[in-house]
Amino acid sequence: MDFSLPPDLDALRLRVRAFVRDHAIPLEADPANFDAHENIRLDRLETLRAHAKQAGVWAPQAPVAWGGMGLSIVGRAAFYEEANYGLFGPVAMNCAAPDDGNMSILARVGTEAQKQRWLKPIVDGEVRSSFAMTEPAPGGGSDPAMIQTRAERKAGGWSIHGRKWYITGAAEAKHFILIARTSDDARKGLTAFLFDRDQPGWRIVRRIPIMGPEEHGGHCEIAFDGLEVSDDNVLMQVGDGLKVTQIRLGPARLTHCMRWLGLAKRCMAIAADYAEHREGFGMRLIDRESIQLKLGETAHDIAIGRLLVMQAAWKLDQGDFARKEISMAKVHVADTLHKAADMAIQINGARGYSKDTILEWIYRYARQARLVDGATEVHRMVLANAYRKEGIDFWNWGSDA
């Protein structure tokens, strides 16, 4: 048993921290650096990414052979938390969603040819990517069994019709992974396809406006009206669509948690800094018990979140699917992020509600955390079922690989 971070990862972590502090955070102060969707403007991003490459903090999750840093999941946990201490850290270092998860799945299950064609340009930062699964009612929302987008067999490939929505990054992406139905088999009915923005047969219906700041490319509703995909652009085998989804989903969920910890720490820092300096009714805020209790509770929540994330990361590194551990991290860290932003706004008062700090940006962003990747209620039931089958002992909870 060992709760310490290996020295090389600790050193890397501090390099990431320095990069974020020196290059990413300063951009947040000027609204001119944000685009219309509240993410970093693309021209600023280009410069920032150049700095990141120079600093050797680029594509931490991608294999070294393909241009990345080849970090373990534990390594990513240390890296990503520091990265998202700034709003623009992850995208600057090419470890933002959804590219991050797409690179991981392509690296893990793609053929060499597929990696060359679809993975390499994402790692290099030449293109952005997207993963298209969720559908509007009555299609597949959180329940993949309801997916209705259909790929019909034709000579040498497939012809695809249907509709997807909340497809993150679709408006800027060039490379897409698409999950569609190829049969009505309950387990083997779905297949994963790769396609390029420039192919005909699909279109963006609309960019769905949301409460929070957007990833580049937004969250789009898209329609397929005869998109053609050749057989060599099937990812894994026909019928492996659900498997692709599941392999991608666990680690992708966990990387969200890693980044959210960084944002939660940022909220904490802004709150504590204000409390140290602001006075009212004859005393500094920081000297009030009510303020100390809030800060102490958030610090506690963040520390727990990190333990849960690290435990899940370590289990993934052991070859386990770590489903229970990821569920626990997801539920806790999503709550923690919301509570940290909420607490920081409360302490900052009207200033916290204004756009004079980034707290309101984080608060809005945080609201999706309890929705995406399985609602809190779903994960709680997952844990109840795990308990029923396996008992509560995490150290001998069997692998669910």
Added chain:
Amino acid sequence: MDFSLPPDLDALRLRVRAFVRDHAIPLEADPANFDAHENIRLDRLETLRAHAKQAGVWAPQAPVAWGGMGLSIVGRAAFYEEANYGLFGPVAMNCAAPDDGNMSILARVGTEAQKQRWLKPIVDGEVRSSFAMTEPAPGGGSDPAMIQTRAERKAGGWSIHGRKWYITGAAEAKHFILIARTSDDARKGLTAFLFDRDQPGWRIVRRIPIMGPEEHGGHCEIAFDGLEVSDDNVLMQVGDGLKVTQIRLGPARLTHCMRWLGLAKRCMAIAADYAEHREGFGMRLIDRESIQLKLGETAHDIAIGRLLVMQAAWKLDQGDFARKEISMAKVHVADTLHKAADMAIQINGARGYSKDTILEWIYRYARQARLVDGATEVHRMVLANAYRKEGIDFWNWGSDA
């Protein structure tokens, strides 16, 4: 003891409901009806206000003599809750903040001449108004003792210098009530002044961008650099500034709660409607225990909120300041509004996070509820102190008038 609403108020309430349903809510569906600050466009508002006057649901709080409906506070509670079932209801019927509170204070403490000059045009809907008290650090935030904006005596009047911020409606208002320091006396150091947008000696420094949708005229930072106010535009007496603030604040706080209940009910309705129709994993959402528990809890919270608001309203109508009752209503209803919006978003999933419903509008708006008019923590301590002095018996809690 009688918990029923008098029949005339119940009938009025249903008229308000019909107006909101028929005229105000339909406008919410089209983004073109919103201005850049997410409130109703002024041209649409003009039409809507004409309909409201025609329907006899206009200026409920203002005296009949000055063109309003002269409702009791209990009557307002019934009216406002229905009004804000739609986003644009209050402003359509001229009972939105801050005009609402400004009309109330002017009607209550203004001279006849002041009412003619400053109140009448607001009641008639010809002008909007603003109340300028809060200051940036190190001035008076939540602590009026720290107010630094200063009015210096000069022949026949006053010359004012200083800075205010988060002044709601300032960018559209024509009539202003301003709280400034006229001496260093702890109780009688502040004075309330009336001024018109067209007077020289002041300017809007900036419209502070905030997380949520804005009242018309936004929340502004403003600077005074020699604004001159004549003696007849002092509201009440010199030294009565704190008194003006206190008279205005209690009922103004409570009208927020009345409106918030309407918004909370709207969230509940959107959530329940979606749950009745959406299916997943083989059953309708509404048939899930976890969904029923959420809806039941919110219904409970709203029902409690209404009791608290009605109790405080009734006490105000008896001539009491109802400070404890308003504190209780404020804390509870602010939480209820947040929880209702949050619950509705969770049930709606990604749709709830998008701008396809008004839930995210309400969610962002709701965040300020726990900040404005005294943070939750402050009101809790008020209650603790009231308990120490008076005990827990609400029915013989003495008047604090």
Added chain:
Amino acid sequence: MDFSLPPDLDALRLRVRAFVRDHAIPLEADPANFDAHENIRLDRLETLRAHAKQAGVWAPQAPVAWGGMGLSIVGRAAFYEEANYGLFGPVAMNCAAPDDGNMSILARVGTEAQKQRWLKPIVDGEVRSSFAMTEPAPGGGSDPAMIQTRAERKAGGWSIHGRKWYITGAAEAKHFILIARTSDDARKGLTAFLFDRDQPGWRIVRRIPIMGPEEHGGHCEIAFDGLEVSDDNVLMQVGDGLKVTQIRLGPARLTHCMRWLGLAKRCMAIAADYAEHREGFGMRLIDRESIQLKLGETAHDIAIGRLLVMQAAWKLDQGDFARKEISMAKVHVADTLHKAADMAIQINGARGYSKDTILEWIYRYARQARLVDGATEVHRMVLANAYRKEGIDFWNWGSDA
């Protein structure tokens, strides 16, 4: 609309308060006044009841014609809250469970002869009574449809076999109301019977030991092995057993809430008193923000509880079943009682955990509040369903009589 207590009830309330303060509370200080089951010793009770009769605070719920005070439900709410400010108040004034509910149902639906035979002695304080419904698995726990105790028809009466448990007061009661199955009809399958302790054909299997202090007579498991009941001891008609239960249940639930408010107030008083005097780390507890926040929150909860109870009481007085209102009061006040006791223990520290105060008595007693008369979860779903059918408007929520 009127939130004030009528002057006569307010005066009565103060008489109850004085009685409890002068006669009931002093007994709590000496363990010798408690019996083995942590209730007042029967000899002390006898004296106390004599004082109560003398003071004119006796049997508030019973009809004047039968020797009670004939209070409205609103009147009872005022009376009971004061009564249970002391542990022994309700039993001293003959308004403790289960006698209280039994008197109410007998007065409401019994024949004159039944009232003379079964009600009068309870009102007079000559006998105690019990209501036998709940059964061990697989019988009827919270679901009356599962009741298995069966009454078989025989000449001029019924013969009863079966088993009940958690029958409050059974070990001391002389008069029993028993719910048994007389047919398999879903709505009309149950019937209510009256029997006397001295009849043969039944026995107490055991007095079930529980966490908390017991009502006199405890909570018993009892067996019926041929108890015979004549036709004139059927309460209401054959087949009306569910109806009897429902008529009794609503007001009985609410009287629990009335009493719990009194206990919650007592916790508050003990906590505040200690906080005023105890010092640590250089300041009095009461001067700490964390303590004030706790006290303020409990005061708030109690005040809400009283509003909910009064609203439901008033509705019952209007002839309504007030199901939703009682559900809301039940959920809230049960939580409030627990939180008040828990808070008071936390403030008192080790002293609060000891038997040096009555807090630990109340804390254990409070735990059943969230279990009896419908668990919190059940009432939440009741509210959700009420919302689906009727909407959220309490003032025009139709009668559910």
Added chain:
Amino acid sequence: MDFSLPPDLDALRLRVRAFVRDHAIPLEADPANFDAHENIRLDRLETLRAHAKQAGVWAPQAPVAWGGMGLSIVGRAAFYEEANYGLFGPVAMNCAAPDDGNMSILARVGTEAQKQRWLKPIVDGEVRSSFAMTEPAPGGGSDPAMIQTRAERKAGGWSIHGRKWYITGAAEAKHFILIARTSDDARKGLTAFLFDRDQPGWRIVRRIPIMGPEEHGGHCEIAFDGLEVSDDNVLMQVGDGLKVTQIRLGPARLTHCMRWLGLAKRCMAIAADYAEHREGFGMRLIDRESIQLKLGETAHDIAIGRLLVMQAAWKLDQGDFARKEISMAKVHVADTLHKAADMAIQINGARGYSKDTILEWIYRYARQARLVDGATEVHRMVLANAYRKEGIDFWNWGSDA
């Protein structure tokens, strides 16, 4: 980084589990095995301890040289959690409070002679021990600076006068560690003394009755009226009393958490078992979402608790004081134990509130968890202050040794 338990500790853990299942838990079913204070009867304990020694699961914390198992803190965490899956596990295996902490401190700071005289008999199970620090107001409750029990210098030793209370185990203990004031120096004013029950000059004033089941020897109030202690029975140096307290306190707090996890797991098991079998309203409890959500949440809380405990244990093993980590574990696990017992009672309904299961025993016992060893609020402020000084990074939070 490594989250796995070493195989030898895992094997030991399973041996402990088997012992508890086979020997300790069966005793819980018969009330005759409990003494008047709700702990195991001493004659049954003797047998049980003999079994434990035979099974090689005895005195896990004590040095091998003195007859114990010499486990690391991590090893104890694994051991104790299994031990307290049964109520009598810890005392059976000689790892219950307060002996446990007393053996640890004696082993760590005692001289060889002191170990022979005071430690050895405790390890062997020949005597029980007690640690006397807390005082009634106005003495030292949670604030050691207020300690008033005073040791006066006399030839070759000390004469002690004063009063202590809530001294766990005092009525059965033979060996005592006592903290008394030897000067008014703020840091060096306290000294630790060793004394034997049979010495004159002290007496037990009373055994303080408490809500929960008692450790053997209860919680006593004791008075010193000239107890004489010779110089060789000073533990560490004169003036080191606060140091002794602090060295003892951290690990002792953590061992509470280890045991509490075992009790929480037991609650979970009882709840889940009942839910699997009990039906109502047409379905098994376990098939209800509301039940699954409760179980899932408790499982989550327990898993977090174990991570926090293990992290703190590992840090202690590294030579760190682990103050923050112990504070986090304490706050979380104390809450978890209460919530687990409360949840299990709620699911079991009336049965859970009765003494037919051990849930009510655990529920009462659990209430002290949030009080002893620093209230939750105190630990939250400790965390806030740690954050202010060190930031949130647990992996490079410096040693506070």
